[in-house]
Amino acid sequence: MSSTTVNYPEEFKGFAISDPSEWSNPKLTSYVPKNFGDRDVDIEIECCGVCASELFTLKNEWSKSELACKSSSYGPKTQCVGHEIVGKVLKVGSKCTTGVKVGDRVGLGASASCCAECSRCEEDNEQYCKHQVGTYAGRYPDGYVSQGGYASHVRAHEKMVFPIPDGLESHLVAPLMCGGLTVYSPIKRSIEDTLAKGKTPHVGIIGIGGLGHMAIMIAKALGAEVTAFSRSYSKQEDATKMGAHKFIATGVEKDWSKNYFDYFDAIINCATSTVDTDVDAFLSTLKVNKKLISVGLPHVDEKLQVSPFTFLQNGVFLGASLLGSRKEAIELLQLAKDHKFAPWVETLDINEANVSQALTRLNAGDVRYRFTLVGFHEFFGTGK
Amino acid sequence: MSSTTVNYPEEFKGFAISDPSEWSNPKLTSYVPKNFGDRDVDIEIECCGVCASELFTLKNEWSKSELACKSSSYGPKTQCVGHEIVGKVLKVGSKCTTGVKVGDRVGLGASASCCAECSRCEEDNEQYCKHQVGTYAGRYPDGYVSQGGYASHVRAHEKMVFPIPDGLESHLVAPLMCGGLTVYSPIKRSIEDTLAKGKTPHVGIIGIGGLGHMAIMIAKALGAEVTAFSRSYSKQEDATKMGAHKFIATGVEKDWSKNYFDYFDAIINCATSTVDTDVDAFLSTLKVNKKLISVGLPHVDEKLQVSPFTFLQNGVFLGASLLGSRKEAIELLQLAKDHKFAPWVETLDINEANVSQALTRLNAGDVRYRFTLVGFHEFFGTGK
Structure with a gap:
């Protein structure tokens, strides 16, 4: 042996x-x-x-x-x-x-x-x-x-x-078990009311990395129109191949949020840290009572700073989501099979x-x- | 003249x-x-x-x-x-x-x-x-x-x-037009799913002032079990008369949140400033995916500090709500009439x-x- x-x-x-x-x-x-x-x-x-x-x-x-x-x-x-x-x-x-x-x-x-x-x-x-x-x-x-x-x-x-x-x-299923499920759960939960009304939800994905690239595919497979957010244009081609319908380079298009008033049904923040993220700009683009949901895990000492006024403009929410349930894991695997992503x-x-x-x-x-x-x-x- | x-x-x-x-x-x-x-x-x-x-x-x-x-x-x-x-x-x-x-x-x-x-x-x-x-x-x-x-x-x-x-x-209706409506809207929107399931929502109201005292009456009239939060016990008797089922003096009962794990369907923050509020403690008492909603308006320069980790424990959200709609104003007036508050x-x-x-x-x-x-x-x- x-x-x-x-x-x-x-x-x-x-x-x-x-x-x-x-x-x-x-x-x-x-x-x-x-x-x-x-x-x-x-x-x-x-x-x-x-x-x-x-x-x-x-x-x-x-x-x-x-x-x-x-x-x-x-x-x-x-x-x-x-x-x-x-x-x-x-x-x-x-x-x-x-x-x-x-x-x-x-x-x-x-x-x-x-x-x-x-x-x-x-x-x-x-x-x-x-x-x-x-x-x-x-x-x-x-x-x-x-x-x-x-x-x-x-x-x-x-x-x-x-x-x-x-x-x-198997090697393509493995990343779905944590990363995939972690983005599937908040996307599904935050757009199911819009889908139930027969409308196409607009989903924003911040950060095109391990989590974000799966979020793009999953949101698209669930029926959303997907906007990918990255700091530069370096991942634009990849994001498009993954299925993103739109791409915004927030580090370049400084005033991007002004053109997206009342646009998003959900924004999923897949970036690990939010310290450098202009949370207020993202919140301003949500529809009334919708959510910006973080799934990236920050350093334990990190604190998020937000202006309470920002939330008021459209009655929106900021929060986080942890992993997903067994039920959602099984749904996700079937979705990957059905949509071949x-x-x-x-x-x-x-x-x-x-x-x-x-x-x-x-x-x-x-x-x-x-x-x-x-x-x-x-x-x-x-x-x- | x-x-x-x-x-x-x-x-x-x-x-x-x-x-x-x-x-x-x-x-x-x-x-x-x-x-x-x-x-x-x-x-x-x-x-x-x-x-x-x-x-x-x-x-x-x-x-x-x-x-x-x-x-x-x-x-x-x-x-x-x-x-x-x-x-x-x-x-x-x-x-x-x-x-x-x-x-x-x-x-x-x-x-x-x-x-x-x-x-x-x-x-x-x-x-x-x-x-x-x-x-x-x-x-x-x-x-x-x-x-x-x-x-x-x-x-x-x-x-x-x-x-x-x-x-x-008339003089009792007047405060409902802004203050009352401002608390009615987020309470109604955040508990209607629980009410639809035939369950009694648990609602927390932070700050027993102009907004908070109406929030207690309104949440109760809507069918919630209401917990009033104040810093001291000085308003306990009043809160009970207004209809609060429970009262927690957060400045005295230091470990209160530990006893309320997975308790609240919604918490409405009626305090004007959140600078001195232990937002993390309140968030930790929410049920999964529920919300802490601020209705008090802070100073324009005020920033809220939250640990992103807190949200993860129960997948909760922090946000705000602005006024209410015409539809909700009409509902509120009827509620006040029907429930005689x-x-x-x-x-x-x-x-x-x-x-x-x-x-x-x-x-x-x-x-x-x-x-x-x-x-x-x-x-x-x-x-x-």
Whole structure:
């Protein structure tokens, strides 16, 4: 048995760090998985997307204390990330009810568990469950700190494990599990009233990166007219190929907002930081009572400054959205299949050098538009 | 003819200032009304509420240039305020279509005109019309700057003139025209989905002042369970009498928000300033995708600081609401009649000393909870 093969189910293996200074160089590590719950599912991972939120966790920028894994009640004191997972079900808990079966191809996003019984869980908002546990760096009730998908296997609550329709390629599905779902949920929720009236909603997408490029495709597939916002014209051609109907370079077209009074039914802010965004200008272009919704995650200390007067001009709202529900994940996968859209993905075979390359280049914004780590079966000796 | 009688229709008389330094001492002034439009209505004023936004206009705190009236294309260079008006229709334009008739008792709020043909006007959002003109200090297309309701008469577009049902007392209706409508609109819009499901919405009202005290009554009449928020317990007894089911003194009960996780369907912020409000705490108590809506108007330079992370915990929104529509004004008046609620009003006979008293005491927060200036017929020799 080579050093990369895995002694499942006692052991999982993944790329992990033990200190934020190592954020760009996770090392192959062996670790004990969390105790298997009776609604848990084990997934043998086939591939995993690389999401910008991984950088925040590895650099520990969302926390003011040490890495959560350091205080895990059992299991590793190292942190493996990754939460855009596609793989095959190896084991199903005795009390599972979703119909998930051994051998199914499934996806897992940024959330690995929830209480499954509170009102939020029951109303298709389990991503907001108070007991929701992140797929990595999340703390389970028993104190175990979760480990992510740059790994041989992952263990998660069945509610967070989504069946993947045939006909979709795994490495293109992976980025939908977090990034895609994160934009699908707010777009869908904010335009369904307009769609129900038989009208074409106008959706603005700020930031043409990992999230934004999927938002363009998804909004279009849902029936919206899509306007892409970027600082310069450098991504205009790409945005048009992704399906954007209009493109506005906000750094160049200084007075753009004056021409878009009462235009948008929803604006989705996919930029990581809003510090340099002229929020007031975007708000001024919304229709009455509509919303600007942020999905990009900022630094924990970041504060947003807005003039209360701006909201008054059209009675609009500013807020954020977190991930999406199981119901929405299943809808999104079907939408991708029906409308034949897929994220623009650069694949990298999983190994130490390529994990480092993915993180380093993502940190530098050097990816158009998403990495998927592949070749897990070959590397870990799985998939047999 | 005494100096207070009015040579209508050539002349209106009202209490006005010519400089912000005179904010607390408007003087009786005669002025030319705006040219009569074919959808305009003249109202002989019976009484007028005193709204905090008057202070902002008189002190010129919403603007960085001189008083708008100084650049009026014709008419007075002085400013008369007042926009919670009840009176009798004296004249109706030739192209009026709302059915308003000479002799009708009507109300006029903070908005005196709109284009009446844009999509916002057609969709019951005329308060957000780009061509909306404030009842005072608003600029008409012909350059005339509007004059308010501390006056003998007022001229306004019929769409902004609301019929008042019999059985409601004028001095108690007046504060509903701006303050009441301003809270009715966001409460109604933010709880109608919950009401439609047959559930009891939980509504929080921040700030038990002029706006907040009406918000409590209105939310209750609409079928909500109402929680009143104030800094101390000093207004608890009043809030309970107004109909609040719960009362939280945020300055005393420091950890109050922890007990209200996932509780509110809407929170209406009626405080004038949000600088000292812990917005994050309030946001954390909202249900998923619900809203905190500000209706109090801040200083023009005020900026709101929020942590983007807060919104993520429950996917919530922060925004504002401006006035209400004609449709909502009519609904509100019927609601007040059906549920027999009325603002708590202190009346003052209109004259120079009492206008000064109302403004000075309102500025000091010395009113529980609303002034209505009355006795207009006697003072101006009208109502015959």
